[in-house]
Amino acid sequence: MKIAIVGAGNVGGTLGRGWAQQGHEIIFGVRDAKDEKIKRVLASAGMKAHATSIAEAAATAEIVVLSVPWPAEGAVKSCGNLTGKILVDCTNPLKPDLSGLALGQNTSAAEQIANLAKDARVVKAFNTTGAGNMSNPKFGAQNASMFICGDDGNAKATVGKLAEELGFEAVDVGPLVAARYLEPLAMLWIHLALKMGWGTNFAFKILKR
Amino acid sequence: MKIAIVGAGNVGGTLGRGWAQQGHEIIFGVRDAKDEKIKRVLASAGMKAHATSIAEAAATAEIVVLSVPWPAEGAVKSCGNLTGKILVDCTNPLKPDLSGLALGQNTSAAEQIANLAKDARVVKAFNTTGAGNMSNPKFGAQNASMFICGDDGNAKATVGKLAEELGFEAVDVGPLVAARYLEPLAMLWIHLALKMGWGTNFAFKILKR
Numbered sequence: 001m002k003i004a005i006v007g008a009g010n011v012g013g014t015l016g017r018g019w020a021q022q023g024h025e026i027i028f029g030v031r032d033a034k035d036e037k038i039k040r041v042l043a044s045a046g047m048k049a050h051a052t053s054i055a056e057a058a059a060t061a062e063i064v065v066l067s068v069p070w071p072a073e074g075a076v077k078s079c080g081n082l083t084g085k086i087l088v089d090c091t092n093p094l095k096p097d098l099s100g101l102a103l104g105q106n107t108s109a110a111e112q113i114a115n116l117a118k119d120a121r122v123v124k125a126f127n128t129t130g131a132g133n134m135s136n137p138k139f140g141a142q143n144a145s146m147f148i149c150g151d152d153g154n155a156k157a158t159v160g161k162l163a164e165e166l167g168f169e170a171v172d173v174g175p176l177v178a179a180r181y182l183e184p185l186a187m188l189w190i191h192l193a194l195k196m197g198w199g200t201n202f203a204f205k206i207l208k209r
Numbered sequence: 210m211k212i213a214i215v216g217a218g219n220v221g222g223t224l225g226r227g228w229a230q231q232g233h234e235i236i237f238g239v240r241d242a243k244d245e246k247i248k249r250v251l252a253s254a255g256m257k258a259h260a261t262s263i264a265e266a267a268a269t270a271e272i273v274v275l276s277v278p279w280p281a282e283g284a285v286k287s288c289g290n291l292t293g294k295i296l297v298d299c300t301n302p303l304k305p306d307l308s309g310l311a312l313g314q315n316t317s318a319a320e321q322i323a324n325l326a327k328d329a330r331v332v333k334a335f336n337t338t339g340a341g342n343m344s345n346p347k348f349g350a351q352n353a354s355m356f357i358c359g360d361d362g363n364a365k366a367t368v369g370k371l372a373e374e375l376g377f378e379a380v381d382v383g384p385l386v387a388a389r390y391l392e393p394l395a396m397l398w399i400h401l402a403l404k405m406g407w408g409t410n411f412a413f414k415i416l417k418r
Binding site: 001073090152 | 210212219220222223224226227228231272273274275276279281282285286288290291292293294295296297298299300301302303307308309310312313314315316317318319321322323325326328329330331332333334335336339340341343344348349351353361364367368371374375381382383387388389390391392393394395396397399400401403404405410411412413414415416417418
């Protein structure tokens with residue numbers, strides 16, 4: 001396939017290299033095709049990759065992969081007419097300091113509960129999987145992850161131990177505000193289980209190496 | 210430990226049973242301790258579990274586990290004074306039709322991009338892990354999951370195949386609006402990698418059985 005990659009940073013460069021190795025034709029759409037960094041990405045991606053303007057790359061390809069920093073509006077507009085083309089959105093609307101998403105999110109149940117129970121040490125946990133997995137978190141030789149966040153380290157350690165007693169791998173994901181990531185993760189589980197028809201015999205796991 | 214569980218539904222009941230088996234003392238805090246459903250949960254949880262009012266359960270225990278449907282405000286208020294206690298928040302602020310979260314979320318980058326590129330077939334993908342994992346998504350014998358959503362089935366199938374060519378397990382999570390779950394998942398990855406100091410050698414995986 002002819003694949004346009006808008007943006008030649010870490011993600012775009014890596015995807016382009018990977019797909020070039022599979023025999024696809026890669027056209028990077030960039031602001032300056034003569035940039036030294038672009039040349040290095042092209043050299044690493046091999047013969048089937050080249051760089052041109054965003055407009056030309058998008059016009060030539062069947063698939064356009066958007067891998068630019070947020071906001072992506074300028075890059076999308078530069079693509080021109082995308083009628084019927086597949087536009088792969090790899091972006092994340094990050095705040096510049098990586099403290100959260102710049103759009104779509106503004107609070108969490110955990111923060112509201114902490115506000116209601118100001119003197120308690122609130123820990124978010126046991127919300128990202130179903131009750132069936134809580135009675136058996138084993139998937140073959142693997143233990144599902146239980147994500148935990150909160151602002152009190154001792155409280156989190158206690159809750160983490162309670163999660164391990166049930167058979168989970170406890171994963172401390174930081175302060176209570178990280179519930180803004182765990183509640184959508186829970187929603188993903190519920191959505192897959194109930195809306196996508198998966199049923200409840202699946203769970204999230206962190207793979208490490 | 211003495212653990213109060215506010216709510217004796219699927220999640221609360223399962224957690225209570227699990228911890229009772231580990232020797233903890235479980236006190237369910239419920240509206241009506243004589244309810245037939247509560248009696249069944251108690252019978253299944255064994256000798257170390259009993260039920261009382263929310264206020265009494267919370268007053269007695271060192272840890273209070275909040276496992277009630279959203280909104281949880283009434284249940285939190287019924288707990289009374291929680292000073293210094295660990296309050297485990299298992300809630301999710303679900304919309305009644307499970308179509309999303311009732312708070313904290315209102316849009317996603319993917320939806321904004323689809324709005325900018327109205328004639329394109331937008332697919333959200335390659336946003337939930339780092340570039341390093343995109344060049345090598347293998348973790349021992351396991352392939353990391355690549356979550357994909359979009360409103361055009363053919364476009365998703367094509368992008369799913371491109372993800373598999375890189376070595377991912379492609380996971381179709383439904384319509385483009387599910388990007389509201391994938392972008393916070395990406396933010397969780399970034400938060401763990403950069404703010405929590407994990408580095409980039411980890412990825413998310415769906416476990417199934």
